[in-house]
Amino acid sequence: MWYVFLGMIVSAILFYFIFRVRVKRAKEKAQKTKLELQAIQAQLNPHFMFNALGSIQYLVNNNDKENANQYLTEFSSLLRNSLYNNEQEMVPLSKELQTMDSYIRLEKLRFNFQYQLNVAQNIQPENISIPTLLIQPMIENAIKHGISSLKENGVLLINIEQKTKDLVVEIKDNGKGFDTTQPSKGFGIKLVKERIEVLNKQGYKIKFSIVSNNGTSVRFVFENWV
Numbered sequence: 001m002w003y004v005f006l007g008m009i010v011s012a013i014l015f016y017f018i019f020r021v022r023v024k025r026a027k028e029k030a031q032k033t034k035l036e037l038q039a040i041q042a043q044l045n046p047h048f049m050f051n052a053l054g055s056i057q058y059l060v061n062n063n064d065k066e067n068a069n070q071y072l073t074e075f076s077s078l079l080r081n082s083l084y085n086n087e088q089e090m091v092p093l094s095k096e097l098q099t100m101d102s103y104i105r106l107e108k109l110r111f112n113f114q115y116q117l118n119v120a121q122n123i124q125p126e127n128i129s130i131p132t133l134l135i136q137p138m139i140e141n142a143i144k145h146g147i148s149s150l151k152e153n154g155v156l157l158i159n160i161e162q163k164t165k166d167l168v169v170e171i172k173d174n175g176k177g178f179d180t181t182q183p184s185k186g187f188g189i190k191l192v193k194e195r196i197e198v199l200n201k202q203g204y205k206i207k208f209s210i211v212s213n214n215g216t217s218v219r220f221v222f223e224n225w226v
Contacts, residue, residue, distance in 0.1 A: 056068060056071050056072065056075065058110055059071055059110060067109045067110075070109060071106055071109050071110075074102055074105055074106045074109075075106060088132055089131065090129040090130065090131060090132065091129060091130065091132045092125065092126050092127075092128065092129055093123075093125040093126070093128040093129065093130050093160075094125035094126040096130055096132065096133075096135065096136075097117070097125055099136065100117075100135065100136060100139060100158070103136065103139065103140075104139065104143075104156070107143050107148075110148075111143065111148045111151060111154065112151050112152045113143070113147045113148075113150065113151065113152065113156055114152070114154065114155045114156070115155075115157075116155075116156070116157050116158070117158045117160075118157070118158070118159045118160065119160045119161075120160060120161040120162060122162055123160055123161065123167075123226075125160075128167060128225065128226055130167070130222065130225075131195070131199060131204075131206075134192060134195060134196070134220070135169055135171070135220060137189070137191060137192050138171050138188065138189075138192065138218045139156070139171055141188050141189065141218075142156055142171055142172075142173040142216065142218070143156065143173075145175065145178070146173035146174075146175025146176075146177075146215070146216055147174065147175050149175075150174070150175065153174075154173070154174065154175070155172075155173065155174045156171075156172070156173050157170075157171070157172040157173075158170070158172075159172070162226050165223075165224045165225065165226055166221050166222060166224065166225060166226070167221075167222040167225040168219065168220070168221050168222075169219070169222075170217060170219045170220075171217070171219075172215060172217045172218075173215055173216050174214075174215040175215060175216060177212035177213050177214060177215055177216050178212050178216070179212070180210050180211070189210075192208065204222075205222070205223035205224060206220065206221070206222055206223070207219075207220070207221040207223065208220055208221075
C-alpha cells in the first residue's frame, strides 16, 4: 500500500509540473502571437496615415483651399479615431465604421466618387467587435487602385450582413480590376493576409477572399462572430 500511495504522490507531482510547463508554453505562445499581431498593426497605421496625408498634399498643391481646410478638419477626426483604435486589438464595429466613414469622406473630396454603405437591419454595430483597421486597407486599395481615376463615375459599395452566425463584410468597386493569380505588389493586401493568419492562430476564424474581373470584390467572413 505504501508503494502505491508513494506512486500516486509522484504521479501527482509529475502531472502538476507537466501541467505548469504546458501552461507556461501556452502563455509564451499567446504572447508571441500577440506581439506578431501588434507588429503588423504598427505597420498598417503609417500606411493608413500616409494615404490620407497624400490627399491633403494633392489639394494644397492644386490651391483648393476650401476643400483642403475641410479635409484637415475631417483628418483631425480621423486621427482621433485612429489613435483610439490603435490601442485596441478589437473595437466596436460602430467605431470602425466611424473611422472608415471619415477616411472615405476625405477621399471623396479629392476624387468625387460615389459611395454607399449598407448595414443589415439585424446588425447592431455597437454590440459587435472586430479587429481594428483590418478592413480599412482594402477600402484604401479600392479607392486608390480601383476608382480614383474614374472620378464621379467611380462607385464604392460596402455591405455588412449576418449569415447564420457569421459576420460578412464585402467591399466592391467598379474599377478595372487586377489579376488575382499574380503576386500582389500592394502593401495593404500583404499585411491583411498576415494579420488574419495571426488572428486565426489566436482562435478566431476569419476568411478573406478577392474576386477581380470587371471591378473588384473583397470579402471578409468572420465565422461564428454574431
